[in-house]
Amino acid sequence: xxxxxxxxxxxLGGPLLDQHLKARLKRGKEDPKRFPERMGMxxxxxxxxxxxxxxxxxxxxxVSALPLIExxxxxxxxxxxxxxxxxxxSAEIMAGRLPARAFHxxxxxxxxxxxxxxxxxxxxxxxxxxxxxxxxxxxHETGARRIPMLxxxxxITEKSYRSWRRSFGLAGHLLGNFTxxxxxxxxxxxxxxxxxxxxxxxxGNLKFAAKPLPADPEKLDALTGAxxxxxxxxxxSTHRAEEEIILGADRILRxxxxxxxxxxxxxxxxxxxxxxxxxxxxxxxxxxRAEGALPDAACAVYVADTxxxxxxxxxxxxxAFIGGSLVPKGGQNPLEAARLDxxxxxxxxxxxxxxxxxxxxxxxxxxxxxDAESLAAAVRDYLxxxxxxxxxxxxxxAVVTGGQExxxxxxxVIEETLQQGVRP
Numbered sequence: 001x002x003x004x005x006x007x008x009x010x011x012l013g014g015p016l017l018d019q020h021l022k023a024r025l026k027r028g029k030e031d032p033k034r035f036p037e038r039m040g041m042x043x044x045x046x047x048x049x050x051x052x053x054x055x056x057x058x059x060x061x062x063v064s065a066l067p068l069i070e071x072x073x074x075x076x077x078x079x080x081x082x083x084x085x086x087x088x089x090s091a092e093i094m095a096g097r098l099p100a101r102a103f104h105x106x107x108x109x110x111x112x113x114x115x116x117x118x119x120x121x122x123x124x125x126x127x128x129x130x131x132x133x134x135x136x137x138x139x140h141e142t143g144a145r146r147i148p149m150l151x152x153x154x155x156i157t158e159k160s161y162r163s164w165r166r167s168f169g170l171a172g173h174l175l176g177n178f179t180x181x182x183x184x185x186x187x188x189x190x191x192x193x194x195x196x197x198x199x200x201x202x203x204g205n206l207k208f209a210a211k212p213l214p215a216d217p218e219k220l221d222a223l224t225g226a227x228x229x230x231x232x233x234x235x236x237s238t239h240r241a242e243e244e245i246i247l248g249a250d251r252i253l254r255x256x257x258x259x260x261x262x263x264x265x266x267x268x269x270x271x272x273x274x275x276x277x278x279x280x281x282x283x284x285x286x287x288x289r290a291e292g293a294l295p296d297a298a299c300a301v302y303v304a305d306t307x308x309x310x311x312x313x314x315x316x317x318x319x320a321f322i323g324g325s326l327v328p329k330g331g332q333n334p335l336e337a338a339r340l341d342x343x344x345x346x347x348x349x350x351x352x353x354x355x356x357x358x359x360x361x362x363x364x365x366x367x368x369x370x371d372a373e374s375l376a377a378a379v380r381d382y383l384x385x386x387x388x389x390x391x392x393x394x395x396x397x398a399v400v401t402g403g404q405e406x407x408x409x410x411x412x413v414i415e416e417t418l419q420q421g422v423r424p
Contacts, residue, residue: 002170006136010111017109028270031088037106040117044103049078050418053124055107057133058087060333062094063213064153064206065130067403069102071411082122086133089269093308097214110135119145126418131155131184134174143177146422151181152410153206156191157351164195172196179417182410185355203410205355208403212339213311223316226294232261233379234313234342237332238323239267242347243275245326247282248372250301253379261295263313265304267323267332272305279303314340318389319382321375322346331357334366338396343389345369345378356399365395 010017021038024030030038037043052072056062062085069081083098084107085091094104108114115137127142127149142149156164164171175181175197183189184205192200235246243264250262266275272290279286279301287293288303295302304313314320320342325331330352334344344366350357360366369375382389 002168003136003140003173005168006170007112010137021109029088031091031106034091034106038109038114040108040114040121042105042118042121044105046122047080047101049080050076050125051080051082051122052126052128052414052418053082053084053122054128054130055084055133055138056090056130058085059090059093060207061085061130061133061153062090063097063210063333063336065128066097067206067209067211067407068128068152068410068414070099071407072414073099073101075411075415082124089307096308107135108138110137112137112141115141119147126150126414128152128414129178132157132160136170136174139174139177148417148420148422149178150414150417151175151178151192151197152414154181154183154188154192155185156183156188156195157354158187158191161191161195179420180413182413187355201413204403204406206403206406206410207333207335207356208400209407210335210339210403213314213336215309215312215315219309220312220315222294223312226296227261227316230259230261231257231383232263232317233319233321233383234263234265234317235321236265236310236313236323236337237267238264238275239327239329240271240274242323242326243278245372245375246321247279247284247301249376249379250284251282252372252376253383254300256380257383261299261302263295263302263304263317265310265313265323269305269307272303275305276301276303310336311340314342317342318386318393319343319379320345321369321379322350324352325349326370326375334360334396335400338365338393338400341393341397343367343382343392344396345375359399360396363395363399365392365399367392 054065056065073079081102083104086107091104108118124147127147129151131153132155175195180199181192181197183202186202189200189202254260264275272288276286276288284300285298286301287295287299288305290305314337320337322334323332325347328349331350337344367378369378
């Protein structure tokens with residue numbers, strides 16, 4: 001009944017969804033060349049042999065999936081991995097990071113026709129869903145074909161748990177299609193069981209098993225050469241309304257350090273011009289990476305508005321503020337900066353990584369700020385006291401060393417599920 005209601009609402013809202021998709025195409029949020037993939041139409045043939053389908057919502061989930069993909073392909077030369085995501089940014093990043101025998105397609109819209117076209121073409125031998133994005137028709141139709149499914153690195157927040165509890169049984173129906181659910185925290189495991197998942201285990205968070213973000217050595221040399229020995233700090237994956245606070249901290253710090261370089265990497269690169277304008281209005285000299293510029297001696301704020309280069313900027317500085325945390329966005333991934341020896345700063349809104357932050361807090365491995373003044377004070381402390389900065393970076397790096405066991409246990413479950421074959 002709940003699924004029927006969902007599809008009825010999807011049908012009634014069809015015209016609005018079509019308008020929304022047209023608007024996304026117009027704004028560049030959808031790839032016009034590959035848009036048929038969103039309708040379920042594949043842009044490449046199915047390879048022979050075993051195809052393991054992994055669905056990851058966006059950048060963070062797809063990066064978490066990379067160690068799994070590498071492990072699965074290493075175990076069998078006859079395997080291929082199909083990775084689906086829903087965003088252009090994740091598609092562009094994965095294009096440069098997926099290994100041989102792994103390839104990307106956009107996830108189909110959750111309409112029956114698109115879902116069935118997708119499944120008819122790919123006929124996956126196993127479906128793996130990463131973290132928390134549960135599309136009803138995609139899960140139901142996959143389960144109806146007796147394709148074994150796993151929910152891996154599952155994350156259910158209290159808010160989403162309360163929402164699913166009001167879904168008229170839809171959550172239990174969807175979760176019942178999964179052979180096993182592997183939660184990234186005890187809390188998520190508890191929520192999954194309460195929602196009706198039949199087999200739930202807690203293995204830990206796969207984000208701890210990810211490799212350091214890559215960086216082109218020549219580009220890194222060019223960047224660090226352009227910066228020289230100037231004091232610098234990084235604001236990574238920032239959101240709208242955060243940059244004003246960051247620039248406020250820059251203004252305070254610049255009174256003592258006129259040669260300071262503030263690097264800003266907006267979460268959405270298409271906002272680069274907007275961020276640059278904010279800085280220019282404060283009388284700051286700005287350079288944008290999307291325009292091919294490097295930070296020259298006159299540059300005060302460098303806006304890194306390109307895709308897939310965050311690892312470059314973490315390597316170019318010792319101090320990293322994690323965006324999405326001074327505004328109520330739930331925070332971005334702090335583990336990426338910790339792997340690259342940065343001393344971490346973040347705002348109070350880190351709910352997307354609550355369990356991860358528990359691990360950081362246990363080691364006093366990050367520092368919370370709330371406004372421009374406290375952010376400036378923290379950056380100043382790290383710049384004035386390099387030994388404190390190094391100690392905080394060491395503490396943060398120690399947090400990210402425990403992911404290998406989680407990865408190995410997860411790969412073992414996947415192999416067992418593949419050996420069992422189709423669901424009974």
